[in-house]
Structure formats: C-alpha cells, structure tokens
Amino acid sequence: GAGVSQSPSNKVTEKGKDVELRCDPISGHTALYWYRQRLGQGLEFLIYFQGNSAPDKSGLPSDRFSAERTGESVSTLTIQRTQQEDSAVYLCASSLEASAPYEQYFGPGTRLTVT
Amino acid sequence: GQSLEQPSEVTAVEGAIVQINCTYQTSGFYGLSWYQQHDGGAPTFLSYNGLDGLEETGRFSSFLSRSDSYGYLLLQELQMKDSASYFCAHTAAGNKLTFGGGTRVLVKP
Numbered sequence: 001g002a003g004v005s006q007s008p009s010n011k012v013t014e015k016g017k018d019v020e021l022r023c024d025p026i027s028g029h030t031a032l033y034w035y036r037q038r039l040g041q042g043l044e045f046l047i048y049f050q051g052n053s054a055p056d057k058s059g060l061p062s063d064r065f066s067a068e069r070t071g072e073s074v075s076t077l078t079i080q081r082t083q084q085e086d087s088a089v090y091l092c093a094s095s096l097e098a099s100a101p102y103e104q105y106f107g108p109g110t111r112l113t114v115t
Numbered sequence: 116g117q118s119l120e121q122p123s124e125v126t127a128v129e130g131a132i133v134q135i136n137c138t139y140q141t142s143g144f145y146g147l148s149w150y151q152q153h154d155g156g157a158p159t160f161l162s163y164n165g166l167d168g169l170e171e172t173g174r175f176s177s178f179l180s181r182s183d184s185y186g187y188l189l190l191q192e193l194q195m196k197d198s199a200s201y202f203c204a205h206t207a208a209g210n211k212l213t214f215g216g217g218t219r220v221l222v223k224p
Contacts, residue, residue: 004157031210033211033212035214041216041217042202042214042215042216042217043158043202043204043212043214045211045212045213045214048210048211050210055210056211091157091158093158098210099210101206101210101211101212102145102146102148102163102165102204102206103148103160103163104158104212105160106157106158106159107157108156108157109157
C-alpha cells in the first residue's frame with residue numbers, strides 16, 4: 001500500500017514569505033506527527049494530531065508556525081514570515097493510533113531553504 | 116525534562132558487532148524505540164521495547180532496562196548497507212516520541 005507522502009519535496013523561498021507544506025498519511029492512520037530536522041541533528045517534535053485535533057502543540061517554535069488536519073487525512077504545516085533559521089527538513093509521520101506512537105511511518109520530508 | 120543521550124558516531128568493519136547505547140531521563144516513561152535513517156532518507160522503524168529485556172529482529176536486537184534508564188541497539192554481522200544514523204526515542208506521557216540526537220554508524224570494508 002501507499003506510504004506517507006509529502007509535498008513539495010524541495011522548497012526554496014525568500015525570507016519573509018509564507019510557505020505551506022503538505023502531508024498525506026497512510027490511509028487509516030489516525031495519528032499524524034510533524035517534525036523538524038536540521039542538518040546532522042535529531043528529530044525535533046513540532047505537533048501531533050489525533051484525528052483532526054491537535055492535543056499537543058508544544059513543539060511549535062513560534063506563533064509563525066501553525067498546522068491543521070482535515071478529514072482525518074491530509075495535514076498542512078504553514079510557516080508565516082519565514083526566517084533563515086527555519087531552513088531544515090520537515091518530516092511528517094503517521095501511526096495507527098496516537099496511543100501507539102512508538103511505531104511511526106515517515107514520509108520523505110520537505111527540504112525547506114529560506115534565502 | 117526529557118532527554119536521551121547516545122554516542123554521536125561509531126565506526127566498525129563489515130562483519131563486526133556494534134552496540135549503540137542510549138540513556139534517558141523522563142517522567143512517565145512507556146518504552147524505547149529505535150529508528151534507522153540513511154543519508155537523505157526518511158527514518159524507518161526498527162524496534163520497540165515496552166518491557167525490560169531483549170527483543171531480536173534478525174541481525175538487530177534491542178534491549179531495555181527501566182531500572183537503569185538505559186537501552187541499547189545491537190547490530191550484528193555488520194553490512195555496508197548498515198551505514199546510517201540510528202536514533203533512540205522514548206514514548207512518554209503525551210502520546211509522542213522524543214528523539215535522541217542520533218548515532219552515525221560508519222561501516223568500513
């Protein structure tokens with residue numbers, strides 16, 4: 001079956017512009033997670049969804065970051081007024097349920113470069 | 116707070132055995148997961164320890180000791196394709212994974 005997909009795979013944007021990153025989870029997976037990974041670093045948790053609700057937004061770095069999920073499927077991560085420090089790979093993952101987050105399936109990521 | 120510590124890099128030759136240690140500090144600990152990530156690729160799930168002891172999956176095994184807040188991933192019969200970064204991650208209260216900084220494993224011929 002299809003895995004987690006993300007688009008775009010690469011995004012170059014100018015400082016100050018807004019960007020939208022999309023994630024399509026595995027069908028039937030109710031939990032969806034967003035992470036940020038800087039070069040050579042570990043994965044930094046941003047937010048997770050159970051269904052369309054986001055019980056934990058604690059990882060969002062600032063109010064420039066927001067995310068939503070609709071139809072218990074697609075999720076969009078929006079970064080407003082991008083800054084150079086936002087440059088990173090943004091990874092999306094899904095799991096069958098939020099109560100079993102230990103096994104997550106990751107998408108290929110979106111590499112964001114802010115110039 | 117919540118944190119996981121693992122070595123930054125390990126180098127070994129083909130056919131060798133590598134052990135990647137992971138120590139953690141957290142409240143409400145549920146279990147320890149391991150993920151593999153090749154350069155430029157997505158992390159892939161390797162194993163999960165919800166209970167103390169050893170879990171074996173082919174050439175890879177993972178161990179957990181809750182009393183010691185410690186776990187490890189054991190890679191046996193190393194192959195060139197095992198060159199990658201390996202992350203431990205714990206599941207704690209809040210239904211999310213917190214990842215360590217990763218261990219880069221370099222396998223030499």
